[in-house]
Amino acid sequence: DAKTTQPPSMDCAEGRAANLPCNHSTISGNEYVYWYRQIHSQGPQYIIHGLKNNETNEMASLIITEDRKSSTLILPHATLRDTAVYYCIVRVALETGANSKLTFGKGITLSVRP
Amino acid sequence: GAGVSQSPRYKVAKRGQDVALRCDPISGHVSLFWYQQALGQGPEFLTYFQNEAQLDKSGLPSDRFFAERPEGSVSTLKIQRTQQEDSAVYLCASSQGQVHNSPLHFGNGTRLTVT
Numbered sequence: 001d002a003k004t005t006q007p008p009s010m011d012c013a014e015g016r017a018a019n020l021p022c023n024h025s026t027i028s029g030n031e032y033v034y035w036y037r038q039i040h041s042q043g044p045q046y047i048i049h050g051l052k053n054n055e056t057n058e059m060a061s062l063i064i065t066e067d068r069k070s071s072t073l074i075l076p077h078a079t080l081r082d083t084a085v086y087y088c089i090v091r092v093a094l095e096t097g098a099n100s101k102l103t104f105g106k107g108i109t110l111s112v113r114p
Numbered sequence: 115g116a117g118v119s120q121s122p123r124y125k126v127a128k129r130g131q132d133v134a135l136r137c138d139p140i141s142g143h144v145s146l147f148w149y150q151q152a153l154g155q156g157p158e159f160l161t162y163f164q165n166e167a168q169l170d171k172s173g174l175p176s177d178r179f180f181a182e183r184p185e186g187s188v189s190t191l192k193i194q195r196t197q198q199e200d201s202a203v204y205l206c207a208s209s210q211g212q213v214h215n216s217p218l219h220f221g222n223g224t225r226l227t228v229t
Contacts, residue, residue: 099164
């Protein structure tokens with residue numbers, strides 16, 4: 001699987017947008033970009049994923065550059081409960097229909113301040 | 115609906131004891147994954163099941179680690195002769211598996227402490 005690079009940490013003010021960057025310069029055409037987050041003492045929580053188009057759901061938006069070498073996860077109105085480790089993961093899509101594993105890095109620690 | 119359930123939530127074992135960790139996946143989910151997470155690190159892949167078949171066990175760190183899913187639903191991760199380096203959080207995840215690339219949904223893990 002291609003690897004991702006994320007800054008180790010960032011912070012933002014409550015109520016403001018949090019923009020979390022991720023580099024995945026060696027991504028292949030059949031690899032998706034996934035974002036998960038992990039709040040202390042809980043398991044990772046799925047946020048969103050995409051291939052090349054921008055995606056939005058009730059939790060966040062995912063912006064993928066045209067060359068697919070980087071992406072940004074946007075939390076539009078960060079709250080204190082969004083404080084967590086956020087993982088950007090590149091995951092291969094298998095043609096067989098089976099599931100491929102997720103390979104986690106160290107992630108980025110987002111701290112939302114009051 | 116019910117998510118992935120893991121038990122026990124915490125387990126303390128003396129060095130050399132055997133332990134068994136249980137995972138109840140989301141009903142109907144075909145795929146099941148086990149991960150190990152050391153303190154301050156991201157989760158590391160251990161093994162993967164598609165129904166009852168163990169398709170990938172490349173992440174199991176030694177032959178003391180064994181996983182099974184005999185009826186394609188509940189899974190058990192067994193660690194024999196536990197060592198201090200086995201102390202970690204063990205996470206289970208499941209996914210539909212009928213659509214490729216379906217997201218994994220994780221449980222809250224079992225924290226194993228080997229003394």
